[in-house]
Amino acid sequence: MTSPIPAQGTVPEPTAPAPAFDAARTRAAFDALTPEVMRRRGSLKWSMYSGDVIGAWVAEMDLGTAPSVTDVIQRAVTDGSYGYMAPETAWAARAEAARFQAEEFGWQVSVDDVSLLPDVLSALGAVIAHHTRAGSPVIVPTPAYMPFLSIPALYGRECVQVPALSRAGGTGAPRWELDLDGIDAAMAAGGGLLVLCNPWNPVGRVLSAAELDAVAELSARHHVPVFADEIHSSLILDAQATHIPYASRPAADPDLTFTATAASKGWNIPGLKCAQLIASGGARRAWDANARCRYLANETAALGAQAAVAALRDGREWNACVREYVHANAVLVAQALDGVDGVELTVPSGTYLAWLDCSGLPLPDGVSPAEFFRREPGVAMNDGAAFGSGYEACCRLNLATGRGIEELTVQRLVDAVSRLRG
Structure with missing residues (x-):
């Protein structure tokens, strides 16, 4: 039996002031x-x-x-704090994830729509297993993060690769674009899920609003869910680029949208095992109704949740x-x-x-x-x-x-x- 989540309220304040950040010393x-x-x-x-x-x-x-994350880890060692996660810690991690989305990307997320889980790949596995048509293929634009190509087979699914379009950019460098016609065809042929990586590992593209809207239109027309991997959203390098959460677009159907993210890339804490699955509408109801999906929260590390709070709140x-x-x-x-x-x-x-x-x-x-x-x-x-x-x-x-x-x-x-x- 899982512990109840505290009622929505103010995110708990840290027990100690965040360490001062020194940019010159860090560089x-x-x-x-x-x-x-x-x-x-x-x-x-x-x-x-x-x-x-x-x-x-x-x-x-x-x-x-970040120093704020290091401080949390050092405090856990000093205090011998290696136990199971308290409800307040889970709440704080979920609330900070929601606040980060609002403050950084303008996406208003309810804390109730945020679930904790160990990593993005466990979220993908759960979505394939429990929220797509039985036996339906998984559509993956390529080049793609390697596990996206192998995980579908673990669930008895075919992986349909849709190679990207590579065009010359303004400086002659290649510009990678989604092959929307190819995705359309794969959905029409029975594809049951689209994996959308934004920012795009490995080519580093930050997808535009127009591209995201086009994907949303295809998803709605074919009634195909979209799994948006946005784990690199906190790593926008180009001052001219802006990360836009797929689920924040008006055309993205909340019944067909799952977003996975984490502090693991932007703050370099992948081994601490705390990611977030954001879903609303029908997707949220389906996630909460599935026992296996709900149980993933119990596989999240307490120290990882504490580190995520420290990163998102004090490590920017x-x-x-x-x-x-x-x-x-x-x-x-x-x-x-x-x-x-x-x-x-x-x-x-x-x-x-x-x-x-x-x-x-x-x-x-x-x-x-x-x-x-x-x-x-x-x-x-x-x-x-x-x-x-x-x-x-x-x-x-x-x-x-x-x-x-x-x-x-x-x-x-x-x-x-x-x-x-x-």
Whole structure:
């Protein structure tokens, strides 16, 4: 039996003042990072490959987390607070998630429409299993976050890939767009769910209002639910870009819309296991009526919920500093790769992930770009083949690292291409 959620009211105030944020000190700490420091930390990103290999693949940051989050974690250690989640903690995490959406994106969300769960992928699994037509395919625009392509099979579902349209942007760089005709056709053919990633991992697009409205029109016409993964919404890098929650659009049917988000990317706390599922209308009623969906709240970590509150309430200055820093890394990489024959870079407007099309490189037969760059200059990136059919010549590069590491990374890439052509 789960504990009742307290009546709606004021979000509980922190028991201690938030640590003061020092932007200059934070940037200096980022600049001080080295590969040796990162290897000593022992994360998967830096320990998967032995030797002098830069970890630039897994979607986590090398930049630590906000002081407000660190303070919460340190307090838990000092107090020996490792128990189950109190109702007040759950309420605070849900309320802060709702407040963040309102203050950052202008989306008014009721706390009653927010559920806690361990991560975005558990939300996707629950939506596929319990809120789509039995046996119906799952539609995924590609290139796509890798688990979106494999999770449908765990539920006996086909994954229908709809490749994106790649057009030349204003600077000649590629601009990735949803293939709305392809999505329309997949829905008409019986697709039971559309997975919409915005901002778009791995190409870093921040979808426009017009694109979101077009998706909403298709969803309503075919009566196909939309699962909106907005976990990177707190990582908008381009000052000209604005994140628009899909569910905030007037045409998005609340009976057909599930939004998943978390502080895990924007504040670098994926291991603390606290995400949020936002749904209203018929989607909320269906979620609350399903015992398995409701039970996911019990799998959320109490410390993760406390960290989410600290991040969303007191960690926004740190997040802004990170976005500025990662954007500068993106500019650095773009400048270094400009004119490098055979490599085409998509600079992200959102997320800390860059997309490299290496189809112009004269690689040995059977060697992917990711394998080449990991083996030759020692830069581990994600293999494009994992993001969907047709992207075998691409790589995903993680930009969320210290400036010195980024400089070393891009120098290794440039030198490797030069040797390949020389």
